[in-house]
Amino acid sequence: DEVYAVGGAQAIAMFAYGVEPCERVDMVTGPGNIYVVTAKRLLKGQVGIDSEAGPTEIAILADETAEAAYVAADLISQAEHDPLAASVLVTDSETLAADVEAELDKQVAATKHVERIRTSLTGAQSGIVLVDDIDQGVDVVNAYAAEHLEIHTADAARVAGRIRNAGAIFVGSYAPVSLGDYCAGSNHVLPTGGCACHSSGLSVRAFTKSIHVVDYSREGLAAVKDHVVTLAEAEDLPGHGAAVSVRFS
Known part of the structure; x- marks a missing residue:
């Protein structure tokens, strides 16, 4: 029920520390530039965060069945975001790799944000990775843990089922990342920078937490008190054991 027109790193600081009239918050979510x-990384602990989300990245795992024009267009779609955006193709097909490079030359020249896209595509964060086979490709994309992962292979659904690390997986030639951005219903706030190996896309779970509640009766404590005392003495923390023993003195 409050809206502030603030952007950039200073907005995250405002949320984390509080600046009148904005009081400090418990959780900051959402994507942004570097x-x-x-x-968000520096203020994690001062404030809760969902994950590190930005700059954007796309990985595409593709074989010889992939359509080069589709792959190139999808790589460009994410390069369009930011000069630091990462666009990575992982394939076991040298022919596809060459065809995608040719398509990139053609499509980039015809798009709007040419300088930004070329900077992204030629940066160290982007490239084409040739692998021996799709099994090795799966290993590569699992290690990379991309924000967006597209699967353009034969039996794409089966290959997608082997992915452990990705913010969102787009299966087949007709599920481009743009579909997830605007229509499919998947969340647009996804972990980047390898954080997909331990973080998930934004959901209601980011705003929930659990509290452990311990409620024992005298009889229940009596049944386990010797275990507690033994473990406490093994750790050389006799006060811990005494806090149990005193209740039965």
């Missing part, structure tokens, strides 16, 4: 993501 400055926003860095601020």
Whole structure:
């Protein structure tokens, strides 16, 4: 019920520390550029965060059945976000790799944000990775843990089932990342920078937490008190054991 027109790293600091009239918050969620993501990382602990989300990245795992024009267009779609955006193709087909490079030359020249896209595609964070086979490709994309992962292979659904680390998986030639951005219903706030190996896309779970509640009767404590005392003495923390023993003195 409050809206502030603030952006960048300073907005994250405002949320974490509080600046009148904005009181400090418990949780900050959402994507941003490298400055926003860095601020979230530095302020984690001072404030809860969902994950590190930005700059954007796409990995595409493809074989010889993939359509080069589709793959190139999808790589461009994420390069369009930011000069630091990562667009990575992982394939076991040298022919596809060459065809995608040719398509990129053609499609980039015809798009709007040419300089930004070319900077992204030619940066160290982007490239084409040739693998021996799709099994090795699966290992590569699992290690990379991309924000967006597209699967353009024969039996794409089966291959997608082997993915452990990705923010969101787009299965088959007709599920581009843009579909998830605007229509499919998957969340657009996804972990980047390898964080998909331990973090998930934004959901209601980011705003929930659990509290452990311990409620014992005298009889229940009596049944386990010797275990507690033994473990406490093994750790050389006799006060811990005494806190149980005193209740039965």
